[in-house]
Amino acid sequence: KQEVTQIPAALSVPEGENLVLNCSFTDSAIYNLQWFRQDPGKGLTSLLLIQSSQREQTSGRLNASLDKSSGRSTLYIAASQPGDSATYLCAPLYGNNRLAFGKGNQVVVIP
Amino acid sequence: EAGVAQSPRYKIIEKRQSVAFWCNPISGHATLYWYQQILGQGPKLLIQFQNNGVVDDSQLPKDRFSAERLKGVDSTLKIQPAKLEDSAVYLCASSLLGAVYGYTFGSGTRLTVV
Numbered sequence: 001k002q003e004v005t006q007i008p009a010a011l012s013v014p015e016g017e018n019l020v021l022n023c024s025f026t027d028s029a030i031y032n033l034q035w036f037r038q039d040p041g042k043g044l045t046s047l048l049l050i051q052s053s054q055r056e057q058t059s060g061r062l063n064a065s066l067d068k069s070s071g072r073s074t075l076y077i078a079a080s081q082p083g084d085s086a087t088y089l090c091a092p093l094y095g096n097n098r099l100a101f102g103k104g105n106q107v108v109v110i111p
Numbered sequence: 112e113a114g115v116a117q118s119p120r121y122k123i124i125e126k127r128q129s130v131a132f133w134c135n136p137i138s139g140h141a142t143l144y145w146y147q148q149i150l151g152q153g154p155k156l157l158i159q160f161q162n163n164g165v166v167d168d169s170q171l172p173k174d175r176f177s178a179e180r181l182k183g184v185d186s187t188l189k190i191q192p193a194k195l196e197d198s199a200v201y202l203c204a205s206s207l208l209g210a211v212y213g214y215t216f217g218s219g220t221r222l223t224v225v
Contacts, residue, residue, distance in 0.1 A: 004153070034213045043117075043202055044154070044216040089153060096166060097142055097210045101153030 002027045002094055004102035012108040019077040021105040023090035028071045030092040035064050035075050038087045038104065047088075048075070080109045113137065115217035117203050123223045129191035132220045136184070136205030142166075143180055144214070145188050146202040154202055160186065161208070193224045 003026045013019060023033075032051045036044040048057045048064040050073070056065045061078040073090055087104040094100060116135040124130050136143050142161050146154035157176065159166040162183040171178070175194070180186040190197055204216045 031210070032213065036216070041200060041219070041221050043200075043219040044204075046213055046215065049213040091214075093210055093213070097159070097206060097208075098156065098167070099210075099214060101155075103151065103153050 002092075002098075002100045004090060004092065004100050006088075006090060006102040006105045008105060009103065010106040010108075012110055013080055014110050015080060015082060017080055019075075019080050019084070019107060019109075021075040021077075021088050021090075021107070023073045023075070023102065025071045025073075025090075025092045025100065027092075027094065027100075028068055030068060030094060033064075033066055033073050033090060033092045034099070035062075035073075036089045036091060038089060040087075044089065080107075082109045082111045085109050115203055115205055115215050117201075117217035117220055119220055120218065121221045121223075123225060124193055126195055126224050127192040129189065130193055130222065131190075132188045132201050132203075132222075134186045134188070134203030134217060136186070136203070137215055139207070140205035140215075141183070141208045142206045142210065143186050144204045144206075145178055145186070146204065148200045148202060148219075150199070157188070190222075193222075195224050198222055198224045 007022045035047045050057045050066045063076045087106045089104040091099040145157045148154040158168040160180040178188045200219045202219045204214045
């Protein structure tokens with residue numbers, strides 16, 4: 001079974017601190033992995049896409065790493081801001097174009 | 112490029128009523144997905160279309176849920192009759208074949224069944 005676990009489930013940090021969000025997946029036979037952001041009751045916004053052959057991707061203050069063999073990905077958010085408060089979901093892609101989801105990391109950045 | 116369009120954004124209905132959601136994917140995206148996301152959970156795949164054919168509907172409660180994708184473009188998801196436990200955000204997404212560039216999600220429809 002393709003399970004995704006995200007730790008911590010929830011965290012609160014003061015503004016300016018760096019955020020480290022962890023994702024682990026049981027089946028390492030992935031094609032790529034996406035990190036999404038979700039605001040309450042809204043859709044998913046894609047943040048970063050890492051292909052299975054890549055080790056990391058960067059976009060602005062965001063950096064995502066991927067260790068496919070150990071089934072792990074980490075999202076780093078530098079110098080957090082209150083606008084970063086949201087739920088972050090990691091989603092590895094498997095055969096048949098199927099994304100697997102965990103419950104996400106719920107982040108609150110305190111001004 | 113235009114994103115994935117969904118409507119309505121919000122819907123409140125009474126149990127046993129019916130409801131329909133609409134999705135227009137990104138132009139050229141062959142694969143379309145409907146997900147259900149209950150509060151505090153990750154999204155769960157309900158149905159996956161490739162062009163206008165169904166690839167996977169194994170988690171679709173077929174006694175009350177139905178979906179179609181006419182002409183391989185727009186799609187409609189229907190619930191009839193609705194139950195209280197159907198309260199959720201319904202997400203539509205699309206991708207190119209093979210999802211090499213990942214999924215693009217719409218803004219979702221928040222359904223409340225009272």
